Amino acid sequence: MPELSTLERLEYTLDEYEHLLRTLLEDGVSFVDFGRPLDRDEVILRHDVDLSPELALRMARLEAALDISSTYCVLVTTPIYNLLEVDRSKALAEIQALGHDVAVHFNTHHYWDDRPSDDELRTQVRAECDVLGTILNRHVDVVSFHRPPEWVLDVDFDGFENTYQPAYFSEINYRSDSSQKWRAEPPFPEGRPERMQLLVHPGLWGESPRRMADIVTEIATRQRAHVDSYLDGLGV
Numbered sequence: 001m002p003e004l005s006t007l008e009r010l011e012y013t014l015d016e017y018e019h020l021l022r023t024l025l026e027d028g029v030s031f032v033d034f035g036r037p038l039d040r041d042e043v044i045l046r047h048d049v050d051l052s053p054e055l056a057l058r059m060a061r062l063e064a065a066l067d068i069s070s071t072y073c074v075l076v077t078t079p080i081y082n083l084l085e086v087d088r089s090k091a092l093a094e095i096q097a098l099g100h101d102v103a104v105h106f107n108t109h110h111y112w113d114d115r116p117s118d119d120e121l122r123t124q125v126r127a128e129c130d131v132l133g134t135i136l137n138r139h140v141d142v143v144s145f146h147r148p149p150e151w152v153l154d155v156d157f158d159g160f161e162n163t164y165q166p167a168y169f170s171e172i173n174y175r176s177d178s179s180q181k182w183r184a185e186p187p188f189p190e191g192r193p194e195r196m197q198l199l200v201h202p203g204l205w206g207e208s209p210r211r212m213a214d215i216v217t218e219i220a221t222r223q224r225a226h227v228d229s230y231l232d233g234l235g236v
């Protein structure tokens with residue numbers, strides 16, 4: 001198995017993802033949850049579920065088989081999936097039962113064009129945490145921000161754990177697969193950092209390589225069919 005510093009650029013297949021995790025484990029990494037500063041050789045593995053709860057569940061199963069725990073951040077406000085649909089709520093329950101944390105992926109752009117007051121932000125974030133907590137039947141207080149605006153970066157907020165607060169962002173190394181950037185560069189071009197938050201988006205990965213444009217087209221087609229099926233049932 002290659003050294004972390006020599007991992008090649010990726011095609012975003014689940015087999016490659018498993019290989020990446022196994023390489024980290026063999027390099028002596030421990031996977032930990034949000035809630036405290038990281039020690040040496042510790043990684044927080046986070047998933048922002050922008051597109052596919054189904055792929056999130058597949059990743060959760062893969063990680064559990066390797067005895068790895070991670071944090072899955074789901075959107076409460078999105079037209080792509082509904083957390084109250086039976087298949088979605090079952091997926092969340094299984095992800096949690098596998099030993100992973102489930103947290104809120106909060107979309108500030110859904111509510112505001114400009115920065116709100118801290119009280120407004122805290123109130124709305126807490127409301128989404130409570131919605132997800134009702135679905136999961138537990139308290140939720142970890143929040144990652146969707147397309148994070150600059151004003152949430154490196155900020156400790158009262159009332160919830162921000163995945164972009166200094167202890168998880170500027171004070172350690174932060175690596176992300178956003179926009180399938182690992183197609184153009186290796187995940188760790190300068191070697192594996194001693195302490196790191198690693199962000200992986202499940203919807204970007206699959207059984208076979210898929211470009212971002214193809215993923216978006218596939219989701220759009222599926223969602224249109226879902227809406228058409230609902231409207232056909234109205235008999236109009």
